[in-house]
Amino acid sequence: MLDSLRKNVSGFVGMVFIGLIAMSFAVWGIADIFTGAGNDSVLEVGDQEISGSRFQIEYQRRLEELSRQTGSYIGPAEGRRFGVDRQVLGRLAGVAALDQKTEELDLRVPDETVAQEIFDDPAFQGPFGRFDRQTFETVLVQNRISEQELIEDRRGFLTRKQLLDAVSAHAPVPDVMAEAVYGYRNERRVAEYLVLTPDMAGDLPEPTEEELAELHEGAPQAFSTPERRSFEVLVVRPELLAETIAISDEEARQAFEERRSEYDTPETRSFYQIPFAKAEDAAKAAERLRAGESIEAVLEGTGQSVEDVTQTNMTRRDILSGTVADAAFSLEEGAVSEPVETPLGSAVIQVTSVKPGNPAEFEEIKDELKRNLAGETAAQDVYDIYNRVEDERAAGTPLSEIANMLGLRLRDFEKVTRDGTLPDGSKADLPDLPQLLATAFTLGEDEEIDPVETEDDGYYWINVTAVEKPALKPLDEVRDEVVAEWEDATRRAELTALAETLVARGNDGESFEAISGEFDKAVLTSPALGRNASSDTFSRAAVANLFGTPEGKFTSGAAGYGDSLVVMRVKEVRRPDPAANEEEVASLNQTLKETVEDDLVGTLVNALQQEYGVSVNQAMLDRVIGN
Numbered sequence: 281m282l283d284s285l286r287k288n289v290s291g292f293v294g295m296v297f298i299g300l301i302a303m304s305f306a307v308w309g310i311a312d313i314f315t316g317a318g319n320d321s322v323l324e325v326g327d328q329e330i331s332g333s334r335f336q337i338e339y340q341r342r343l344e345e346l347s348r349q350t351g352s353y354i355g356p357a358e359g360r361r362f363g364v365d366r367q368v369l370g371r372l373a374g375v376a377a378l379d380q381k382t383e384e385l386d387l388r389v390p391d392e393t394v395a396q397e398i399f400d401d402p403a404f405q406g407p408f409g410r411f412d413r414q415t416f417e418t419v420l421v422q423n424r425i426s427e428q429e430l431i432e433d434r435r436g437f438l439t440r441k442q443l444l445d446a447v448s449a450h451a452p453v454p455d456v457m458a459e460a461v462y463g464y465r466n467e468r469r470v471a472e473y474l475v476l477t478p479d480m481a482g483d484l485p486e487p488t489e490e491e492l493a494e495l496h497e498g499a500p501q502a503f504s505t506p507e508r509r510s511f512e513v514l515v516v517r518p519e520l521l522a523e524t525i526a527i528s529d530e531e532a533r534q535a536f537e538e539r540r541s542e543y544d545t546p547e548t549r550s551f552y553q554i555p556f557a558k559a560e561d562a563a564k565a566a567e568r569l570r571a572g573e574s575i576e577a578v579l580e581g582t583g584q585s586v587e588d589v590t591q592t593n594m595t596r597r598d599i600l601s602g603t604v605a606d607a608a609f610s611l612e613e614g615a616v617s618e619p620v621e622t623p624l625g626s627a628v629i630q631v632t633s634v635k636p637g638n639p640a641e642f643e644e645i646k647d648e649l650k651r652n653l654a655g656e657t658a659a660q661d662v663y664d665i666y667n668r669v670e671d672e673r674a675a676g677t678p679l680s681e682i683a684n685m686l687g688l689r690l691r692d693f694e695k696v697t698r699d700g701t702l703p704d705g706s707k708a709d710l711p712d713l714p715q716l717l718a719t720a721f722t723l724g725e726d727e728e729i730d731p732v733e734t735e736d737d738g739y740y741w742i743n744v745t746a747v748e749k750p751a752l753k754p755l756d757e758v759r760d761e762v763v764a765e766w767e768d769a770t771r772r773a774e775l776t777a778l779a780e781t782l783v784a785r786g787n788d789g790e791s792f793e794a795i796s797g798e799f800d801k802a803v804l805t806s807p808a809l810g811r812n813a814s815s816d817t818f819s820r821a822a823v824a825n826l827f828g829t830p831e832g833k834f835t836s837g838a839a840g841y842g843d844s845l846v847v848m849r850v851k852e853v854r855r856p857d858p859a860a861n862e863e864e865v866a867s868l869n870q871t872l873k874e875t876v877e878d879d880l881v882g883t884l885v886n887a888l889q890q891e892y893g894v895s896v897n898q899a900m901l902d903r904v905i906g907n
Contacts (some may be wrong), residue, residue, distance in 0.1 A: 290724045322900050323369060325376035326892030327383075330767050332904045339368045339905070342738050344733065353719035354727050355903050365905060369896060377426065377888035378440045389438040397434055406542065410597065414539070422659065422737065458869040459858040465868075466861075468808035469826055470852040474782075474796050475804075475817065476845040481774035496755045496762050503758045508695040508703075510746035511720045514683050515691070515711060516666065517738030519657045527650040535653055536642050543640035543649075548593040549608050551635040554578065555589075555625055562619035568615045569630055573590035593635065604629065611623070634820035659737060666739050673728065679743045695748060696720070713740050720744060772843060779836040779845045786834035792849050808854060816841040826850060 323330035343359045359365065369472060398404060399411045403419055406412025409414035420427060496503055536543070552575055556562040565578050575586055591599075591608075607617040607629045617629040672682045683690035694706045698721055710716060714734060721743045723729060731739040755762065782795055792803045806818070811827055813819045822837025829835040831853045839846050858865045 283386055304383070311759060318902060320897075321378065322897055322904060323372055324895045324897075325373055326380040328376035328892075330372050330376060330381050330693055332900055335368065335901075336904050338372060343366050345771060347715060347732075351718045353715055353722045353729060353732065359903055362736065365901065369901075373438070373889055373894050374885040377885055377892055377894075378443060379436060380892055381888055382439045385443070387439050387442050389435050389442070393438060394431060394435050396433070397438065402448050412542075414542075418656075422663075444881050444884075448880050450871050451876040451880055453869055453872045453876055454501070455865075455869070458865050458872055460870065462858050462861070462865050462868050463855055464712070465811065466856040467700075467866075468810055468854040468856075469850060470808050470846040470854070471818075471826055472803050472851045473793055473806060473846050474773055474792070474799070474801060475839060476779055476847060477781075478775060478843045479769050480799065481771045481778065484770055484774075487763060487770075491766060492762050493755060495766050496758070497752075499765070500539070500752045501750070502760060502765065504750040504752045506701075507696040507721070507750045508697055508748040509744055510692075510694045510696070510748075511723075511742055511744045512679060512690055512692045513711065513713070513716070513740055513742050514669070514671070514679055514688060515713065515734075515738065515740045516662050516688065517734060517736055519736060520738075524659055525654040525661075526658075527653045529646070532646055532649050532653065533642055536640075536649055538647070539649075540640065543645050545638035545640070546595040546597070547637035548595055548635045549607070549631055550590070550592045550594070551611075552586075552589045552609050552628075552632065553591055553604060553608075553631045554582075554584070554628045554630075556619075556627065557625050559619050559621075559626045562628050566616050566618060566628045569628065575630070599741045602907050662738055668741075669741065671733070673741075679741055692745075695746075711740075716740075716742070768843070775843075775845055779847055782847050783834040783836050784876040786847070786849060792834075795847075805851065806848075808852075814840050818846060822846050822848070 285660060321329040322332050322335040339356070339359070342364055343354050343356065346359070346362075346364065347354045348499075354362070354364075367406045401411075404411055404416040406415045406673045417427075420430060423748075460763065466808045483578055554562075554565060554575075556565065568578050569575070579586065579589065594608070596605050596609055599608065603620050604622055604627065607620045608631060608647055611617060611629065611631045611635045613631050615631055619626045620629060665688075668686060670681055672685070673679075677685075680690055682688075691711065693708055693710065695703050696710075696717070698717060700708050700710055700717060702708050713732070719729070719732060723742070725744050725747050726745065729742070731741050734740055785795060786792060809818065809823055809826065811823065812820070813823050817840055818826075819838045819840045822839070825837045826848055829848075829850050831850045834847065834849050836847045839842075
């Protein structure tokens with residue numbers, strides 16, 4: 281849920297819209313901003329200050345994202361070596377610069393707009409697909425965010441969006457640019473080719489002992505025992521705790537009464553809602569409907585279809601206008617209302633069908649309700665256990681003792697390889713946890729890291745108890761493998777030299793037919809190939825070489841499959857006509873326009889940073905990251 285929430289909000293919780301300009305920060309960076317802020321803030325841009333806690337939240341979020349992407353745990357210190365701290369500082373500096381500018385311009389977002397954005401956010405919708413107050417509050421509690429923080433964060437997001445939309449709208453892109461890019465992307469080439477198979481390298485000599493020893497020692501990773509790790513894992517997940525939680529009938533019934541609206545099937549109405557600019561026109565339409573005229577006749581001349589005015593199976597809460605809801609739910613089926621005033625003018629309501637509500641019965645949903653209550657209790661228990669485990673770890677208590685203290689199961693795994701294999705060749709019965717093995721093989725022995733969050737809002741802690749490093753096997757033990765590797769390498773080298781010789785002969789003017797005749801093979805012709813083409817015959821590298829060679833000239837490259845090589849001659853270059861593909865060129869023009877818009881936003885942010893000045897409190901940054 282935490283990741284889901286971050287995808288739907290901005291600022292220190294997510295900053296989704298600012299992700300648009302992330303590439304800009306990658307280009308301009310913040311190398312020159314370490315001028316030394318003098319207070320407890322990590323970052324200052326003009327009058328804007330970024331607190332240490334806000335930076336820490338964003339830094340940890342970015343580390344979690346990178347860990348998921350790479351499949352390997354990246355901790356705070358390692359993230360700093362990779363420059364993640366500067367990435368986060370750059371992004372926060374951009375947000376602060378935009379906030380400073382919006383304040384100067386006195387840009388504002390009405391409360392109603394902010395409320396509607398939150399109301400429409402999928403993260404806060406209940407089981408019926410609409411905003412649910414209880415869901416909203418639960419999400420905030422789970423993510424340790426106050427309602428006011430969320431509202432102000434969303435307001436800042438919408439305010440920045442006003443500024444960025446004004447800057448990036450109507451970005452010009454010359455037609456010639458789109459045509460040039462289109463021509464580059466859609467160029468096709470036809471090649472004549474000859475496949476050189478490994479057997480064409482000729483007979484290989486016997487390797488000497490010196491050659492085998494050099495290869496054996498020079499490629500230890502190929503001839504060593506695998507690295508193995510022993511580790512212990514402590515897992516706390518809601519589903520595991522929920523199985524141990526018993527909910528009584530009394531507790532379930534009390535929750536049922538409190539949440540009845542979630543389980544009751546509400547009454548729904550289908551109706552026509554016909555808008556009119558003038559109240560007198562609405563009154564005339566109501567009279568015609570009561571007189572028995574069809575809806576089609578009443579709509580004639582209004583420019584509206586029946587589908588335009590039809591509302592189907594609407595609950596009272598589905599109807600935004602209170603006056604429309606009152607009218608629709610006060611009429612009998614088939615009845616027509618008097619003109620109703622709405623925010624958009626007058627309207628006439630005619631109810632076409634009524635589906636009565638169906639109150640839920642406790643016994644019918646009791647089991648489902650108990651499961652939900654157990655899950656909610658388990659989610660809170662997970663957070664409580666998380667805090668207790670972290671408190672004990674901070675006090676230096678070993679993970680095994682913490683597990684015994686809290687009555688939790690600690691699982692031990694001995695001598696596991698990176699792919700989860702045990703010494704006997706079987707697979708270890710590992711729990712399904714994100715990045716478990718990747719994390720285990722990143723850590724040193726007894727190295728402490730932050731807990732890793734699971735997809736179901738749980739956590740796991742891992743402690744590496746032993747590391748068995750790879751060891752080079754004796755040459756006599758792996759002699760056959762070393763000889764096979766030497767033969768493969770030698771054959772590849774001979775085949776590469778042959779291909780280079782044939783390419784040189786072709787480019788010196790010798791015909792392809794004469795060259796191929798030496799091997800008793802015919803010259804083949806490829807289909808038209810695009811720049812990104814690949815197949816069993818042509819690898820991506822071979823195609824790249826083909827597109828880098830002038831028409832009529834020779835080149836070579838690896839085959840798409842196996843150890844063969846391909847000698848190629850560029851037979852034909854086919855360049856597309858942009859005028860014959862106007863729709864595709866127009867689509868590409870739009871893509872380029874969006875790229876230009878991103879560049880404009882990046883330029884604005886860079887200019888604002890230069891204008892306001894950016895400073896980083898290095899000492900505070902070190903304390904936050906734990907350097």
